Amino acid sequence: xxxxxxxxxxxxxxxxxxxxxxxxxxxxxxxxxxxxxxxxxxxxxxxxxxxxxxxxxxxxxxxxxxxxxxxxxxxxxxxxxxxxxxxxxxxxxxxxxxxxxxxxxxxxxxxxxx
Amino acid sequence: xxxxxxxxxxxxxxxxxxxxxxxxxxxxxxxxxxxxxxxxxxxxxxxxxxxxxxxxxxxxxxxxxxxxxxxxxxxxxxxxxxxxxxxxxxxxxxxxxxxxxxxxxxxxxxxxxxxxxxxxxxxxxxxxxxxxxxxxx
Numbered sequence: 001x002x003x004x005x006x007x008x009x010x011x012x013x014x015x016x017x018x019x020x021x022x023x024x025x026x027x028x029x030x031x032x033x034x035x036x037x038x039x040x041x042x043x044x045x046x047x048x049x050x051x052x053x054x055x056x057x058x059x060x061x062x063x064x065x066x067x068x069x070x071x072x073x074x075x076x077x078x079x080x081x082x083x084x085x086x087x088x089x090x091x092x093x094x095x096x097x098x099x100x101x102x103x104x105x106x107x108x109x110x111x112x113x114x
Numbered sequence: 115x116x117x118x119x120x121x122x123x124x125x126x127x128x129x130x131x132x133x134x135x136x137x138x139x140x141x142x143x144x145x146x147x148x149x150x151x152x153x154x155x156x157x158x159x160x161x162x163x164x165x166x167x168x169x170x171x172x173x174x175x176x177x178x179x180x181x182x183x184x185x186x187x188x189x190x191x192x193x194x195x196x197x198x199x200x201x202x203x204x205x206x207x208x209x210x211x212x213x214x215x216x217x218x219x220x221x222x223x224x225x226x227x228x229x230x231x232x233x234x235x236x237x238x239x240x241x242x243x244x245x246x247x248x249x250x251x
Contacts, residue, residue, distance in 0.1 A: 034215035038155050039224055051215045058130030059215065061137070062158045064151060079127075087134065 001025050001110060003067055006046065007092045009108055010101050012069065015076065016084030016091035023066055029113040030102050034059040040113055048101050052076055054083055061087045071098045115139070119173040121164045121188060126214055129165050132173045133158040136184075143177070145250060152228035153182050153248045159221040159228075160186040160244050166211045167191065168241065182248045192238035200226070 003019035006012070030048040031037055034055055037047060042063040049056060052074035060068050066089060070076060073095040076084070084091050094101055106112070117139070119132035137154045145153075157173070164171050168190025176183045193199045200222050207217025226232050231247035 032215060033218050035218035035220040035224075038159060039220060039227075041151075053214065054127060055129065055214045055216070058134065058158070061130065062133055062151075062154045064147075 001108065003090055003092070006067070006069070006105065006110075009104050010069065010092065010094040010096055012092040012094040014090060014092055016081055017088045019090045020066065025067060025110065027111045027113050028102065028105050030098050032098075037063055037065075042113075045113060046105075046110070048098055048105075050074055050098055052080065054080055056080075057083045057087060057089060060089050066090065067092065069094060069101055071096055071101050115177045117173075117175045117177075119175075121161065121168070121171040121173060121186070123165065123169050125165060129162055130158055132161055132175075136175055139177070140182075149182075149248060149250055153184070156225045156228040156246050156248070157184050157186075159225050160184070160246065162216050163221050163244075164188040164190070164242075166207055166216065171241070180250055182250065184246045184248075185243065186246075187241065187243040189241045192240055192242055193234070193236040194238050196234060196236060 007014050025046045026044040028046045028048055032049055032051045037059050042065045046067045046069060047065050048069045050072040052070050057080060069092045071094050133154045136157060140150045164186055168188030171188030174185040198204050202223045203219040205217050205219035211217040229246040230249045233245040236242040
């Protein structure tokens with residue numbers, strides 16, 4: 001699924017690095033615990049999280065994530081947005097809860113990481 | 115190639131800069147993506163550990179054709195029980211560290227998983243030196 005399609009489904013707004021039209025998201029992982037994100041392979045995966053800080057960005061960078069959904073109406077600050085652009089990570093801000101975002105994406109065919 | 119980075123106690127704002135810099139370098143050198151991934155995940159975990167627990171330290175990274183050796187040396191409280199620290203889920207992280215999304219007790223086990231060799235030298239009240247090697251073959 002394309003990044004733009006995901007944003008539309010969860011009434012999200014794309015910020016940070018521009019969405020790469022050619023990138024296909026197949027799986028999702030929901031976690032506020034960055035320690036857990038670092039444990040898994042994140043290929044073709046979108047991270048859904050309510051943790052909205054620079055650590056979310058750095059963890060995503062090390063995990064080779066390209067797209068991160070920030071749920072629960074959390075607002076990334078300027079520092080975080082700059083970092084996201086610098087390391088080429090697209091953020092989708094959504095007012096929905098993590099559970100709702102996960103449910104919508106699951107129903108739309110996005111697979112769990114495991 | 116040799117790189118050195120400083121670690122500042124509690125400076126979470128800059129956490130990950132060293133790992134990010136190493137990642138860029140490895141990409142430029144054309145290192146295979148799976149090796150880049152395990153190298154930077156291990157280094158990032160060690161960097162976070164040092165920032166979270168120690169009073170300061172250094173990161174030294176040596177890259178040659180066959181391997182990457184990373185040494186994270188801190189001045190800090192040391193690890194009283196290394197066997198416990200290697201167990202998944204065991205952590206002494208502060209509430210502040212946990213709010214950042216870390217401190218789940220997965221750091222050292224994850225470093226072990228992602229490296230080919232791991233050596234931890236620690237002395238209570240003095241500090242900890244973590245030496246991680248990733249072979250590129």
